[in-house]
Amino acid sequence: MTPVVSGGVRDSINEALLDAVRRLGVDGDIPDLELGRAKVAEHGDYATSAGLKLARVLHQDPKAITARLAETIHVAEGAAIAEASGGYVNFRLTDAWLRGLIGRVQPGYGAQDIGRGVRLQVEFGSVNPTGPLHIGHGRGVTLGDSICRLLEFTGHSVQREYYVNSDNTQTRRFGASVYARLHGLEPPEGGYTGEYVIELAEMARRDLAGIENLAEEEAEPKLRMYAINKMVERIRATVARVNVRYDEWYYENRLWESGLPQEAIQRLRESGHLKERDGALWFGDPSDDEEDRVVIRANGQPTYFASDLGYLLSRFEQRGYNRVIEVWAADHHGYVPRMKSAAAALGFDPSKLVIILHQMVNLKEGKMSKRAGRFVTLDELIDRVGSDAVRYFYLLRSPDTTIEFDLELAVTQGNENPVYYAQYAHARLANVEATASQRHPHLAEKADVSLLVHPWELDVARQLAFWPDVVEDSTALLEPHRIPYYVHDLATEVHRFYHAGNAQSEHRVVVDDPALTRARLELCRAARHTLKTALDLMGVSAPERM
């Protein structure tokens, strides 16, 4: 069982701050007091501009307010002391509390109960299964997976889903391309020309007896489903290589078989959101100024949008998720308002449909085109730089930033890759712990952490104190990229701590004094657990030796 820690020291400080503010006589609305990390060491660890904020409300001198706040504030457990500085109140974590924290850090430290068992679905990476994943898709699957890991870590009940398109225009073209290859022909206009389509046709010839004798009308759906299943298998294997897991591969045709799109269309028709025009059926919400969208084409075929209407029913109603998070590449951003207004029209709260957009991944060499079959696949990328580096590299960037993927650089990445820096810190700690157990086989069970007095020791503990904040912020904003930056900061403190022993041997972890060794070991253990936990959230391995 992972111990659940509810919030970090920042939450305690914030509570103490709010309490003190109320005692100043501020009731009702308290403005955002902006408690954040102090940027300069002399300002302590956390700082708030509460004095400046409250000056307006109280019509008093900010300095006076700040001084009174600093006097009044008592942070629980004596975790931090407050001091006034100009219009700011600064908080400094106390050495005693930092020492106490070390012993409380267990595997899974930083886990929280923000979700309180809320059932939600994260749908991510749902690329048309008409080809292998390329490096752009890699971003979506690793981002989605880490968001899931974060949500699970913070007490949400998460279902991870890949939506498999099977009945849309693209997959039909895919089926038609396989059919063409089966008969030694070039794929039709707008079809898929990659080598793998030829392979699929050959495999289908073996596996589907007599398929080449059927007319296209009959053969294409069979070939399509066959090829899609093969591609899904391959996609599944690829994402597994980067530690991405799905609970469900939800096929589009399943929607139609269970009548959900039909049901959605029926309801929207009744509520007046659908209208006929030019022989087609259109969706439009009279209350917004979005353009109308086709649901059923003039030729009678439904669009992907019809499926998506049913998919909304499937998730919000049939399967009853409280919240659905979708991770899309930014080229789909134009579809966001449509989906939101469709959700609203079907009677769901559109704010429960959270859509995360990530920017594209470009190759410096030139654009990718899936249909032309010219792309660098995710598999190739993993082959070249390794799973850990792939995940770290993707997650390092905010979703809003376009990644310019310099393949040459990625391939030659070795020591300059930040993933090694973090992993090395973990491996070092593991090694030190192994050395200690050899030199001191019978160490005391309990550590006397009061022996930890050096700044480089307490700075490791200080960094550990910040971890729950990072978890909280990453979860609230659904921004896993904050994690690698934290991991880097923690690794820095670990390396410094370790290096103190290189400079002077009495500062090593493993020394003659068993009590001192035991105390430092406790710090190593806490830091190692935290590094491991953070790397896990990224899907990056934490090696014991390198």
Place this chain on the structure above:
RNA sequence: GCCCCGCUAGCUCAGUGGAUAGAGCAUCUGUCUUCUAAACAGAGGGUCUGAGGUUCGAAUCCUCAGCGGGGCACCA
């Protein structure tokens, strides 16, 4: 034309409206007979694209402009 994202050190990027804007890489200078040097210590490097505005306070919010990328289907 309309919509979305970006513009921060030579390069790649962080930076919930707060104090003196950070990191990695690259460059330069030091540190291994040692618990792992894939490390550590230090130096240089900035008109936060530009102009207005809001605010006690703006890289951050608003408006306009520029540049780059993406999108505006009876494709997804």
